[in-house]
Amino acid sequence: MSTTTVLQKAAGYKAAGRVFNFGAGPAVMPLPVLEQIQQEMLNYKGTGMSVLEMSHRSAPFEEIIHQTEANIRKLYNIPSNYKVIFLQGGASLQFAMVPINLLAKDASADYIITGSWSQTAFKEAKKLGQVRAAASSESTGFDRIPAQSELQLDPKAAYLHFTSNNTIYGTEWFEEPVAPEGVPLVCDASSDILSRPLDISNYGLIYGGAQKNMGPAGLTVVIIREDLLARTPANLPAMLDYRLLSDKGSLHNTPPTFAIYATGLVTNWLLENGGLAETEKRNRAKATLLYQAIDNSQGFYKGHSQPDSRSRMNVTFRLPNENLDKTFIKEAAALGLEGIKGYRTVGGIRASIYNAFPYEGVEALASLMKTFQEKNS
Numbered sequence: 001m002s003t004t005t006v007l008q009k010a011a012g013y014k015a016a017g018r019v020f021n022f023g024a025g026p027a028v029m030p031l032p033v034l035e036q037i038q039q040e041m042l043n044y045k046g047t048g049m050s051v052l053e054m055s056h057r058s059a060p061f062e063e064i065i066h067q068t069e070a071n072i073r074k075l076y077n078i079p080s081n082y083k084v085i086f087l088q089g090g091a092s093l094q095f096a097m098v099p100i101n102l103l104a105k106d107a108s109a110d111y112i113i114t115g116s117w118s119q120t121a122f123k124e125a126k127k128l129g130q131v132r133a134a135a136s137s138e139s140t141g142f143d144r145i146p147a148q149s150e151l152q153l154d155p156k157a158a159y160l161h162f163t164s165n166n167t168i169y170g171t172e173w174f175e176e177p178v179a180p181e182g183v184p185l186v187c188d189a190s191s192d193i194l195s196r197p198l199d200i201s202n203y204g205l206i207y208g209g210a211q212k213n214m215g216p217a218g219l220t221v222v223i224i225r226e227d228l229l230a231r232t233p234a235n236l237p238a239m240l241d242y243r244l245l246s247d248k249g250s251l252h253n254t255p256p257t258f259a260i261y262a263t264g265l266v267t268n269w270l271l272e273n274g275g276l277a278e279t280e281k282r283n284r285a286k287a288t289l290l291y292q293a294i295d296n297s298q299g300f301y302k303g304h305s306q307p308d309s310r311s312r313m314n315v316t317f318r319l320p321n322e323n324l325d326k327t328f329i330k331e332a333a334a335l336g337l338e339g340i341k342g343y344r345t346v347g348g349i350r351a352s353i354y355n356a357f358p359y360e361g362v363e364a365l366a367s368l369m370k371t372f373q374e375k376n377s
Helices: 003-015 031-040 059-076 090-102 116-126 226-231 242-247 257-272 275-295 322-334 359-376
Strands: 082-087 108-113 130-136 160-163 185-188 205-209 220-225 314-318 349-352
Touching (some): 059 082, 059 220, 059 257, 082 226, 082 242, 090 116, 090 205, 090 242, 108 116, 116 160, 116 185, 220 242, 226 242, 257 275, 275 314, 275 359, 322 349
Parallel strands (some): 108 130, 108 160, 160 185, 185 205
Antiparallel strands (some): 082 220, 205 220, 314 349
16 A cells, blocks of 8 residues: 555544544543444443443442453452452552552562653652662663663562563563562563563553553553562551452542453453454554654654664654654644654653554554655755
């Protein structure tokens, strides 16, 4: 298909009332899921009410939350000795909940700093106990993932924390860091959760906000190994207590019911479309197309991340100057390619291409990159 045809199709997509949403989050959701939500909005499965109106103690909602958990367990093949908890507060609340629950007063925890969110997690944990930076890529502008040999790990650490994908800088871990024996690995997987298969048994705890790959904003999923729940101190506030929230089946208080319902639909969609192995193939194909456009531009487009650390979720790059950045963003918006402006503290361009982002939108952006370069070189 010619570049012109691809761009014409993108413009037609916009004319029909939808855009290609490259936003970093809340992000694009699968169109079939949105359509099912629309169909069920007023009357969910004959109940005569919307999920928005439904009691979280009702039988229909209990079925929803149990099915959503079952879907996540099936997608990740989660072992039986792990609990899945549905929470509120986003990943930002987990920056505090992890050390409150897992870091004893006389212990220390290790953090690997690879971007703004891992930095923020480190700073929050510092308020609550002893933590240390086991490695950082800040000196090179967070453009890479540290090698295992660079990690200065404490064999007695309470846990080792890392952020698997860095939305702002566009880097991603494709092999998790190896923690010392007996040290639980804790992962903020907010922006690449459910994007590829993982061996959950390598982790002590994984958490992530739903609004990038799983569903709408308002839901956070925590997957935690059961033995770690014993670390939770007595007399924690109830809403910060992993053990209590797990024991109550995520129903200690009213959970984000609609977000759980929508996440159930998204995870159904993932299962129906080949599970995480096929999801990874689709994500790799989309990212490859954009990175090829960068690499074949003779330097007109400059990627931020080093090639071996390139994220499949967030492709970040710059044009020769800021004026061209602005013009590119404007021309993209005219074609219905929205949300590509880089993070406010970084600038440049960021294309977030999560699970639900269609390949056709990536084709359109790559085509625009080609024609824009031809006009402005």
